[in-house]
Amino acid sequence: MNITKFEDLPISDEIKRSIAEIGFEEPSPIQAQSIPVILSGKDVIGQAQTGTGKTAAFSIPILEKVDPNNKHLQAIVLCPTRELAIQVSKEIRKLGKFKSGIKTLPVYGGQPIDRQIKALKSGVQVVIGTPGRVIDHINRKTLKLDDVKMVVLDEADEMLDMGFREDIELILNQTPIERQTTFFSATMPKEILELTKLYQHEPEIIKVVRKELTVPNIKQFYIETRRANKLEVLCRLIDVYNPKLSVVFCNTKRGSDELVSELQARGYFADALHGDLKQTQRDIVMDKFRQGTIDILVATDVAARGIDVDDVDMVFNYDLPQDEEYYVHRIGRTGRAGREGVSFSFVYGKEMRKMRDIERYTKCKLVKHSIPTIADVEEKKVAAFFKQVKDTVNESNLAKQINWVEALCEEQELSTLEVAAALVKLAMGEELKEEIIEEPSRKEARKSKKAKKGSTGAERGMVRLFINVGRKQRVQAKDIVGAIAGEAGISGKLVGTIDIYDKYTFVEVPKANAKKVLEKLKNVKIKGNKINIEKANKKNK
Numbered sequence: 001m002n003i004t005k006f007e008d009l010p011i012s013d014e015i016k017r018s019i020a021e022i023g024f025e026e027p028s029p030i031q032a033q034s035i036p037v038i039l040s041g042k043d044v045i046g047q048a049q050t051g052t053g054k055t056a057a058f059s060i061p062i063l064e065k066v067d068p069n070n071k072h073l074q075a076i077v078l079c080p081t082r083e084l085a086i087q088v089s090k091e092i093r094k095l096g097k098f099k100s101g102i103k104t105l106p107v108y109g110g111q112p113i114d115r116q117i118k119a120l121k122s123g124v125q126v127v128i129g130t131p132g133r134v135i136d137h138i139n140r141k142t143l144k145l146d147d148v149k150m151v152v153l154d155e156a157d158e159m160l161d162m163g164f165r166e167d168i169e170l171i172l173n174q175t176p177i178e179r180q181t182t183f184f185s186a187t188m189p190k191e192i193l194e195l196t197k198l199y200q201h202e203p204e205i206i207k208v209v210r211k212e213l214t215v216p217n218i219k220q221f222y223i224e225t226r227r228a229n230k231l232e233v234l235c236r237l238i239d240v241y242n243p244k245l246s247v248v249f250c251n252t253k254r255g256s257d258e259l260v261s262e263l264q265a266r267g268y269f270a271d272a273l274h275g276d277l278k279q280t281q282r283d284i285v286m287d288k289f290r291q292g293t294i295d296i297l298v299a300t301d302v303a304a305r306g307i308d309v310d311d312v313d314m315v316f317n318y319d320l321p322q323d324e325e326y327y328v329h330r331i332g333r334t335g336r337a338g339r340e341g342v343s344f345s346f347v348y349g350k351e352m353r354k355m356r357d358i359e360r361y362t363k364c365k366l367v368k369h370s371i372p373t374i375a376d377v378e379e380k381k382v383a384a385f386f387k388q389v390k391d392t393v394n395e396s397n398l399a400k401q402i403n404w405v406e407a408l409c410e411e412q413e414l415s416t417l418e419v420a421a422a423l424v425k426l427a428m429g430e431e432l433k434e435e436i437i438e439e440p441s442r443k444e445a446r447k448s449k450k451a452k453k454g455s456t457g458a459e460r461g462m463v464r465l466f467i468n469v470g471r472k473q474r475v476q477a478k479d480i481v482g483a484i485a486g487e488a489g490i491s492g493k494l495v496g497t498i499d500i501y502d503k504y505t506f507v508e509v510p511k512a513n514a515k516k517v518l519e520k521l522k523n524v525k526i527k528g529n530k531i532n533i534e535k536a537n538k539k540n541k
């Protein structure tokens with residue numbers, strides 16, 4: 001049977017009432033398919049595209065299964081980021097509005113633990129948290145897991161990835177063995193699916209993705225532009241398309257801070273979200289973005305997964321993401337719940353290859369988009385300004401101003417057209433910059449590669465090692481280089497950091513002793529913790 005109505009789902013009247021109040025008309029496919037299965041008690045792996053309602057798909061069964069008369073913790077939802085924990089917790093509260101006696105609480109790092117402990121003591125049945133803080137509470141015995149019957153891993157593939165795995169294992173191992181475990185994400189790489197067997201009992205795989213991993217209502221474009229021109233290109237796109245809200249993804253925290261400064265200097269309402277900000281600051285930025293006080297959110301991948309903000313109609317990959325999965329999640333911040341969205345990815349030279357990998361992974365083609373010309377931008381700006389002029393003419397009394405203009409024309413022997421043109425110039429500011437953006441040609445790219453011959457790592461006889469330092473460690477580049485030099489007796493030259501949750505970094509070492517170095521590096525510990533190092537390959541490069 002193909003369920004298309006909430007009425008047909010085995011859910012309580014209280015939930016139906018809240019769904020009606022929220023305004024969901026019919027269940028999304030992932031909801032229609034997974035709610036009955038989860039309610040039946042089975043473990044589930046749910047994969048559905050971004051923005052298709054996975055949150056309610058696991059939240060409704062949680063609310064139905066929690067016993068309001070038992071004041072102990074009964075369900076845990078684990079999320080990779082604090083913002084997501086807050087958001088999921090809000091959604092569960094909304095859905096549970098008419099279910100009396102069920103208390104939920106988000107617990108995440110960066111928020112005073114005392115406040116959380118106090119709230120937990122009052123009897124919370126559903127906790128939505130980031131793994132680190134959940135473990136913290138388990139260790140303090142402020143979270144007791146004896147009555148836990150459901151554990152949900154939202155963004156499961158991310159949670160089971162190296163950086164989070166130990167934490168997740170620790171939590172799962174402490175919950176009752178007969179618990180029900182459900183995993184949700186828009187992406188489920190094969191390696192992860194194998195891992196799920198360790199934590200689930202005969203899971204039912206519910207996969208509602210179509211051929212493509214991304215939703216069809218996101219128009220995906222790429223723009224070839226060299227690094228130096230990215231800022232100008234971004235501004236032009238924003239000026240021409242005028243998105244209501246947009247998210248711009250950068251690969252580094254520093255990069256996002258720098259971009260925010262540049263955008264603010266140009267008069268845009270932009271702010272940054274990344275892992276180096278204090279939690280209060282992160283909360284302020286998210287609130288401002290949700291309210292539209294800022295309309296451009298410049299973020300690292302901390303905002304890539306799960307975040308649901310209405311009216312995000314554009315996503316920019318200012319830097320192309322390192323992982324193909326992240327591309328799917330990043331662009332998925334737009335085009336949610338059936339809305340339209342557009343994404344632009346900036347690529348240049350060698351990155352074209354990475355883009356092709358993304359296309360292969362998502363089974364989607366990115367369409368080339370040209371850089372808007374100054375004329376395009378001017379046309380938009382002039383049209384917007386003239387609309388304001390027209391509205392003013394129609395809506396206000398201009399008698400006094402007409403007299404002034406008449407007098408001016410007479411005294412100075414000017415035509416009204418000349419006066420009007422001068423006023424337009426004054427009002428719109430100086431003419432727009434004449435900076436010329438050249439599109440990089442392939443020939444040019446080849447030429448520059450030739451000129452640089454001998455300067456790439458490979459040509460200097462170096463190889464790159466990929467280091468996964470684990471999410472929890474606040475590791476700086478110098479710690480890694482120090483530890484490597486100490487252990488392996490080589491001078492590791494750090495070639496760059498990519499800070500997806502501070503997890504990944506690369507180090508370049510001489511090819512001749514790469515094998516030996518890799519062997520030795522198995523013993524390396526940073527701040528007492530083991531790290532994972534391997535030769536960079538296509539996936540992690």
Ligand SMILES: Nc1ncnc2c1ncn2[C@@H]1O[C@H](COP(=O)(O)OP(=O)(O)OP(=O)(O)O)[C@@H](O)[C@H]1O
Pocket residue numbers: 023024025026027028031048049050051052053054055056185186305306307308332333336337
């Ligand atoms: N049945 C429904 N009808 C209409 N809108 C819905 C329905 N279910 C959920 N939504 C809305 O769709 C939006 C996206 O939902 P949600 O955040 O759960 O997506 P998701 O599948 O978890 O996406 P992601 O992979 O990005 O985490 C939310 O704003 C949510 O309120």
Ligand SMILES: [Mg+2]
Pocket residue numbers: 054055154306
């Ligand atoms: Mg989600």
